[in-house]
Amino acid sequence: MRITDIREATAAIGSEMSNAFIDFSQMTISVVAVASDTIRNGKPVTGYGFCSNGRYAQGGILRERLIPRIEAADAADLLDQDGRNFAPCKIRQVMLSNEKPGGHGDRAVAASAVDMAVWDLVAKLEEKPLWRVLSERFNGGAHDEQVLVYPGGGYYYPGKGLERLREEMRGYHDQGYKAVKMKIGAASLAEDLARIEAVIDEIGSGGDLAVDANGRFDLSRALAYGEAMGDYGLFWFEEPGDPLDYALNAELAAAYPGAIATGENLFSVQDARNLARHGGMRPDIDWMQFDPALCYGLTEYLDIVETLEGLGWPRRRHIPHGGHQLALATAAGLQLGGSESYPGVFQPFGGFADDTVVESGMAEPGEYIGIGMEAKAAMFTEIQRLVGA
Amino acid sequence: MRITDIREATAAIGSEMSNAFIDFSQMTISVVAVASDTIRNGKPVTGYGFCSNGRYAQGGILRERLIPRIEAADAADLLDQDGRNFAPCKIRQVMLSNEKPGGHGDRAVAASAVDMAVWDLVAKLEEKPLWRVLSERFNGGAHDEQVLVYPGGGYYYPGKGLERLREEMRGYHDQGYKAVKMKIGAASLAEDLARIEAVIDEIGSGGDLAVDANGRFDLSRALAYGEAMGDYGLFWFEEPGDPLDYALNAELAAAYPGAIATGENLFSVQDARNLARHGGMRPDIDWMQFDPALCYGLTEYLDIVETLEGLGWPRRRHIPHGGHQLALATAAGLQLGGSESYPGVFQPFGGFADDTVVESGMAEPGEYIGIGMEAKAAMFTEIQRLVGA
Numbered sequence: 024m025r026i027t028d029i030r031e032a033t034a035a036i037g038s039e040m041s042n043a044f045i046d047f048s049q050m051t052i053s054v055v056a057v058a059s060d061t062i063r064n065g066k067p068v069t070g071y072g073f074c075s076n077g078r079y080a081q082g083g084i085l086r087e088r089l090i091p092r093i094e095a096a097d098a099a100d101l102l103d104q105d106g107r108n109f110a111p112c113k114i115r116q117v118m119l120s121n122e123k124p125g126g127h128g129d130r131a132v133a134a135s136a137v138d139m140a141v142w143d144l145v146a147k148l149e150e151k152p153l154w155r156v157l158s159e160r161f162n163g164g165a166h167d168e169q170v171l172v173y174p175g176g177g178y179y180y181p182g183k184g185l186e187r188l189r190e191e192m193r194g195y196h197d198q199g200y201k202a203v204k205m206k207i208g209a210a211s212l213a214e215d216l217a218r219i220e221a222v223i224d225e226i227g228s229g230g231d232l233a234v235d236a237n238g239r240f241d242l243s244r245a246l247a248y249g250e251a252m253g254d255y256g257l258f259w260f261e262e263p264g265d266p267l268d269y270a271l272n273a274e275l276a277a278a279y280p281g282a283i284a285t286g287e288n289l290f291s292v293q294d295a296r297n298l299a300r301h302g303g304m305r306p307d308i309d310w311m312q313f314d315p316a317l318c319y320g321l322t323e324y325l326d327i328v329e330t331l332e333g334l335g336w337p338r339r340r341h342i343p344h345g346g347h348q349l350a351l352a353t354a355a356g357l358q359l360g361g362s363e364s365y366p367g368v369f370q371p372f373g374g375f376a377d378d379t380v381v382e383s384g385m386a387e388p389g390e391y392i393g394i395g396m397e398a399k400a401a402m403f404t405e406i407q408r409l410v411g412a
Numbered sequence: 413m414r415i416t417d418i419r420e421a422t423a424a425i426g427s428e429m430s431n432a433f434i435d436f437s438q439m440t441i442s443v444v445a446v447a448s449d450t451i452r453n454g455k456p457v458t459g460y461g462f463c464s465n466g467r468y469a470q471g472g473i474l475r476e477r478l479i480p481r482i483e484a485a486d487a488a489d490l491l492d493q494d495g496r497n498f499a500p501c502k503i504r505q506v507m508l509s510n511e512k513p514g515g516h517g518d519r520a521v522a523a524s525a526v527d528m529a530v531w532d533l534v535a536k537l538e539e540k541p542l543w544r545v546l547s548e549r550f551n552g553g554a555h556d557e558q559v560l561v562y563p564g565g566g567y568y569y570p571g572k573g574l575e576r577l578r579e580e581m582r583g584y585h586d587q588g589y590k591a592v593k594m595k596i597g598a599a600s601l602a603e604d605l606a607r608i609e610a611v612i613d614e615i616g617s618g619g620d621l622a623v624d625a626n627g628r629f630d631l632s633r634a635l636a637y638g639e640a641m642g643d644y645g646l647f648w649f650e651e652p653g654d655p656l657d658y659a660l661n662a663e664l665a666a667a668y669p670g671a672i673a674t675g676e677n678l679f680s681v682q683d684a685r686n687l688a689r690h691g692g693m694r695p696d697i698d699w700m701q702f703d704p705a706l707c708y709g710l711t712e713y714l715d716i717v718e719t720l721e722g723l724g725w726p727r728r729r730h731i732p733h734g735g736h737q738l739a740l741a742t743a744a745g746l747q748l749g750g751s752e753s754y755p756g757v758f759q760p761f762g763g764f765a766d767d768t769v770v771e772s773g774m775a776e777p778g779e780y781i782g783i784g785m786e787a788k789a790a791m792f793t794e795i796q797r798l799v800g801a
């Protein structure tokens with residue numbers, strides 16, 4: 024069994040929205056296809072992958088470093104022990120050979136797109152949904168039928184007022200979501216509090232609202248927001264300060280009684296472990312949000328979950344960033360706490376399969392073979408256009 | 413005043429050597445030229461830059477993200493207050509706009525090549541050596557006439573035995589170096605101890621020998637090496653564990669009486685601050701080795717030095733990685749502890765100007781205008797070939 028072709032392309036996912044840190048007008052992602060020599064229905068079995076939004080396409084690193092190393096490897100160095108399927112950890116090792124330690128940034132994003140395609144391929148070769156493969160290999164066969172999902176929304180758009188924010192949140196409830204998320208930090212504290220109170224009024228409970236500062240705050244502003252928001256009983260306060268400012272996070276955790284969530288901008292086991300060691304995060308109430316499509320891929324994400332278990336973090340305290348089918352499958356198969364979702368943003372890549380129903384804030388991962396990208400028509404058409412055979 | 417042209421190209425610096433983590437056979441770097449509309453001697457004043465070895469060329473990030481943002485900016489947004497020269501911090505801000513926090517890896521390397529070219533250009537427009545510009549702007553006019561330099565050598569090569577290692581070190585002494593460095597960690601502890609003892613025997617003092625594990629060791633091996641090497645009185649023990657494993661570093665620092673040096677694989681103020689906060693590093697004996705041509709450039713390096721001063725770290729405890737003229741100029745202008753050097757490796761980019769004399773382990777930064785790349789003939793010829801007008 025061998026890989027016969029690896030393709031990569033850049034997809035545009037630009038939009039007019041912004042969070043507290045960046046605007047998304049020029050945003051791109053990398054899309055990857057990994058084709059095998061196994062033929063089914065007259066076509067090579069092929070896995071597809073992409074990186075999550077926010078860190079741009081990584082064509083240079085893919086074309087110059089990661090893909091050539093896989094292409095140059097002996098076929099056996101990419102297979103599992105009995106040679107019957109590809110081995111994601113061995114492919115990770117090959118594509119990252121001769122890479123120095125540290126500096127987990129764009130390289131991790133590039134590797135994630137390849138790794139997602141590899142896992143899609145592995146599950147397709149087993150003719151199983153990815154969540155079932157994960158459940159069998161890493162969770163003793165257990166899985167969740169339904170996964171808590173919440174829309175990563177509430178972005179700042181030019182001219183967006185309270186009424187449009189309420190309308191957006193009402194729309195999520197109409198779609199079956201219960202918990203929702205909104206951005207904070209690109210306005211003043213007073214304006215943000217008015218926005219938060221409008222949304223709580225709209226959805227009925229602070230416990231169903233998460234707020235996300237996207238790493239914008241310094242310590243004093245994080246503490247000021249924490250103090251002002253303390254009585255809302257929010258679902259969580261996300262990425263209050265710079266994602267690498269563990270000391271800020273620890274100070275906030277000591278002062279803010281509610282839950283803190285962070286991790287989407289930490290891309291390795293080493294960085295995740297530092298957050299757990301130095302960030303003051305509380306395994307009984309806080310949330311870890313590493314993204315399996317940014318942190319070198321699901322393969323490294325599994326290592327992160329395992330490493331954090333060794334530091335006292337139950338799997339239920341992970342809710343991955345990303346808002347795509349990979350995150351949903353991972354949450355179902357490993358029985359994590361939930362998964363982000365992107366209904367309507369980062370299209371056509373955001374969100375789940377076209378027939379995924381969200382009810383009472385829960386979604387089913389579905390019985391699609393592999394990750395199930397073929398069941399998300401607009402996205403799969405775009406993937407085929409970009410990297411199809 | 414405005415930038416008229418930005419060019420980038422990939423230079424091959426591959427060689428047969430390896431450290432404990434990677435081999436360098438496929439190594440590349442990015443080279444950048446930034447041309448201004450100021451004409452002198454009939455030619456546009458142009459700054460040149462490149463990233464340090466070890467993290468590969470970054471053409472994709474340069475072409476798709478960083479360079480287009482600078483090209484799209486208003487000229488005034490790149491200039492200092494009186495409009496008479498370019499402002500490196502404003503250019504950094506422009507080229508990194510719409511980039512999310514965290515994930516300081518390849519992007520930081522790409523930015524470093526641009527930033528080096530910008531500083532070369534800034535100093536050329538002032539018609540001064542860069543070290544003098546740094547001394548005037550950031551060091552009250554003080555500078556060092558001579559800078560401690562040491563060769564980053566002692567690599568593992570296929571078939572390299574003790575005799576060739578001794579010969580290499582003898583060569584450095586013949587060239588005027590006093591302190592030297594060698595790699596450890598790609599052999600057994602016993603073999604490495606034999607290599608270390610051979611070098612100490614050759615150069616006469618453990619205090620002149622630094623050893624570098626390149627982040628290879630887990631805690632038990634780091635402690636074992638630390639214990640075995642405790643009596644040699646080495647110059648320093650470099651990058652014992654993964655560069656992000658602050659806890660390992662802190663445990664070693666508590667057990668190992670000698671100096672520890674690390675930092676070359678941390679590429680931002682945030683990561684550097686975490687090392688100072690959580691890594692157990694001792695400001696009276698340890699060394700910080702951040703690289704101004706990997707960590708988003710000299711502009712960010714200046715922020716790192718200042719941030720660490722606020723945490724009790726004197727400037728003399730910094731010895732930048734990189735082994736090039738930028739590091740030497742930075743050390744002289746800011747009065748740091750010294751600078752790495754690469755005589756004979758990473759050619760033609762490693763090492764200083766052709767007429768730089770090393771005597772008793774010290775080098776003079778020279779009176780070349782700008783960084784002085786024109787005074788390193790083989791390198792400058794290659795730069796001209798790659799990005800010359």
